[in-house]
Amino acid sequence: MLVLLPPSEGKAGAVRGAPLDPGALSSPELGPAREAVLDELVELCAGDEVKAREVLGLSERQGAEVARNAALRSAPARPAGEIYTGVLYDALDLASLDAAARRRARASLLVFSGLWGVVRITDRIPAYRCSGGVKLPGLGALTAHWRGPLAAALPAVAGEGPVLDLRSSAYAAMWRPAGELADRTVTVRVLQSRIVDGVERRSVVSHFNKATKGRLVRDLLTAGPLPRTSRRLVEVLRGLGYRVEEAAPGRLDVVVTEL
Structure with a gap:
C-alpha cells in the first residue's frame, strides 16, 4: 500500500548534518524538475526579500524563512520524517514507532512537496x-510544473496495491491517479458528528482533520502488514475502531465524535 501525505507548513530546522545531495533523493527521475524549482527558489530568496515574501505568501515577520531558502544548498539536511512537523506529523509520531512499523512507514509513506515533488521519509532534505x-516568476504554478514529471514517475512507485490519498487540495492537484490506478485509490474525508436537538449534524473539520489522518496512518502502521486491497483497507480501519462509511467509489468518510 502507498500512502500519500501532504507536507507541513512548519518544519524543524536541522541543527547539524551534511548538506542536501539532490542526486540521492528517491525517484531520481524527478531530478531535473527538482533542480529547476531549487535553482529558482534559491535565486529568488537570495535577491529581493520583499518580492520573495510576496511570491511565497509570507509576512514581514517571516523574513527568516526567506533567508533559510537562500541557503538551501548548503544548509544541514536530515531525513524528511524529522523535518516535517505540525498537526498530522505530531499525531503520526514517526520517532516513537516500533521497528516493524518504521519499516512499513519507510516503504509506504510518500510526502508531496512544492519543492521536491515527492520525498520518502528517509530522504535527507533541509528545512x-x-x-x-x-507560482514562481519563471516556472509559474508549481502544481502545473509537477504534473508531467509526477505522472511519469508515480505509477511505478504505486505498485499494485491500494493507494490511500490523504493529501490536501493543493497537493492533490500535482498528481491525480488515472486509469486502473485511480480505481484502487481511496481518498479520505474526516467528518465530525454532533447531536443537535436530537438530530445528527455532520461537518467537515479542518485543523483536526490533520490530527485524525495522522492517527489513522499511525494505527495502520502499527496494526501489522498493510492492506493489499481497498476492500481490506476498509475492513482494517473498522477493526481498528474507526467509523468508516463509503461515501462514493474511491472515497471514504471517517466520522469522529471527539476531536
Whole structure:
C-alpha cells in the first residue's frame, strides 16, 4: 500500500548534518524538475526579500524563512520524517514507532512537496518554505510544473496495491491517479458528528482533520502488514475502531465524535 501525505507548513530546522545531495533523493527521475524549482527558489530568496515574501505568501515577520531558502544548498539536511512537523506529523509520531512499523512507514509513506515533488521519509532534505500553491516568476504554478514529471514517475512507485490519498487540495492537484490506478485509490474525508436537538449534524473539520489522518496512518502502521486491497483497507480501519462509511467509489468518510 502507498500512502500519500501532504507536507507541513512548519518544519524543524536541522541543527547539524551534511548538506542536501539532490542526486540521492528517491525517484531520481524527478531530478531535473527538482533542480529547476531549487535553482529558482534559491535565486529568488537570495535577491529581493520583499518580492520573495510576496511570491511565497509570507509576512514581514517571516523574513527568516526567506533567508533559510537562500541557503538551501548548503544548509544541514536530515531525513524528511524529522523535518516535517505540525498537526498530522505530531499525531503520526514517526520517532516513537516500533521497528516493524518504521519499516512499513519507510516503504509506504510518500510526502508531496512544492519543492521536491515527492520525498520518502528517509530522504535527507533541509528545512524549506515553498508550498504547493506557489507560482514562481519563471516556472509559474508549481502544481502545473509537477504534473508531467509526477505522472511519469508515480505509477511505478504505486505498485499494485491500494493507494490511500490523504493529501490536501493543493497537493492533490500535482498528481491525480488515472486509469486502473485511480480505481484502487481511496481518498479520505474526516467528518465530525454532533447531536443537535436530537438530530445528527455532520461537518467537515479542518485543523483536526490533520490530527485524525495522522492517527489513522499511525494505527495502520502499527496494526501489522498493510492492506493489499481497498476492500481490506476498509475492513482494517473498522477493526481498528474507526467509523468508516463509503461515501462514493474511491472515497471514504471517517466520522469522529471527539476531536
